[in-house]
Amino acid sequence: MDNPKYTGYAFFGRWSKHETLLNPDDIAAGHVVRFRRSSTDRVVRSRQAAHPAIVSIDTFTQAQLLRRSKSAGGLRTTCKEERNGRDTLRPYPLRGRLRCSVCNRKMEASPRAHGIYYRCPARTLAPNSPILAQHPATVYIREAAICAPLNQWIATLFDTTNRTRTIQTLLDSQGGSLADAQREHARRRLTNAESKLRRHQVAIEAGIDPAALIDAINQAQAERVAAHAELNGQPAALELTRHDIETMIDSIGDISATITEAQPQHLTALYDALRLQMTYNPNSRTVDVTVQPRGRVNSARVRGGT
Numbered sequence: 001m002d003n004p005k006y007t008g009y010a011f012f013g014r015w016s017k018h019e020t021l022l023n024p025d026d027i028a029a030g031h032v033v034r035f036r037r038s039s040t041d042r043v044v045r046s047r048q049a050a051h052p053a054i055v056s057i058d059t060f061t062q063a064q065l066l067r068r069s070k071s072a073g074g075l076r077t078t079c080k081e082e083r084n085g086r087d088t089l090r091p092y093p094l095r096g097r098l099r100c101s102v103c104n105r106k107m108e109a110s111p112r113a114h115g116i117y118y119r120c121p122a123r124t125l126a127p128n129s130p131i132l133a134q135h136p137a138t139v140y141i142r143e144a145a146i147c148a149p150l151n152q153w154i155a156t157l158f159d160t161t162n163r164t165r166t167i168q169t170l171l172d173s174q175g176g177s178l179a180d181a182q183r184e185h186a187r188r189r190l191t192n193a194e195s196k197l198r199r200h201q202v203a204i205e206a207g208i209d210p211a212a213l214i215d216a217i218n219q220a221q222a223e224r225v226a227a228h229a230e231l232n233g234q235p236a237a238l239e240l241t242r243h244d245i246e247t248m249i250d251s252i253g254d255i256s257a258t259i260t261e262a263q264p265q266h267l268t269a270l271y272d273a274l275r276l277q278m279t280y281n282p283n284s285r286t287v288d289v290t291v292q293p294r295g296r297v298n299s300a301r302v303r304g305g306t
Contacts, residue, residue: 010050013042068226093267094118094143094278101281101288102135109143116143118280139282146278146287147267151259153289154274158255170245183231190227196220 015035023029055063092109100107100120107118120139125132157166197220200213255270277290 008049008051008053010046012044012046013038016042065226065230068229091264091268092116092143093264093271094146095268097271097276098141098146098278098280098287100135100139101279102139103131104279107139107141107280110140117141118143136282139280141280141282141287146280150276150278150287150289151267154255154270154291155259157291158249163249167242167245167249171242186227186230189223190231193220193224193227197224 014037016038018034018036019031020034021027021029021031090111095109096106098107098118099105103120103125105120107120110117110119117140119141120135122132122135122137125135156162197217200217200220203213204210251273259267259270274291279288280286281288
């Protein structure tokens, strides 16, 4: 492209115009114009970039792959996805960061009169799931029981005496990145989809009516295609240098002051910058905490429970 600023393409023919009678029994009543989405073979893209791009092509492709992977299989598959964030009236610092160790799902915030709790109810698990046999009816943990020791640990982790050691730990543990975890998740989804297809093929060879498995085969095939597309579209992971990590830590600001203020919105911003990930074990009543600006970089166990 001649001008790198213009990376957006123009599309023509996305919508087609149709005239529909207002009353099929009374032609004299006239008609109304309706617009419908055109089929893919009717959509034309410009040969050259036509306007400044809102996002990069790579970001757009990743978003489309993620959307495609979530929509594969229809509503039944979408219901099995992780809880997604929704707008709330109050900030929850641990929202989206705390997982249940039994089922590995995100725990949801549950405000109570005497404090904020995070819970993981077994009733929201998939029916006939093998995890139901070992999952408690409801896993509860109070927010204050986590935040107090967590903030104390973070304050010591990035103080002047431990800063050098923390940075070195970040450098030494860049083997597993977030992209690697997403790639591994896509591989598991691909393996599961191919296993389903093989089981359906064996069932058909055993005498099952193929018509009874059409929906199941189409769903497994859609999951397989989406997982393939996600694997092929994953970008390569980049290694961070010492200067990158120091700049990242400096950009967070005064961590001690943020923890001292202890306002929920300030803690949320701090946890976002550190990319905290936590797993609560209801049996040992402990929380495994991970600082994850790139991969699994540093962790500790914090006593939780009531």
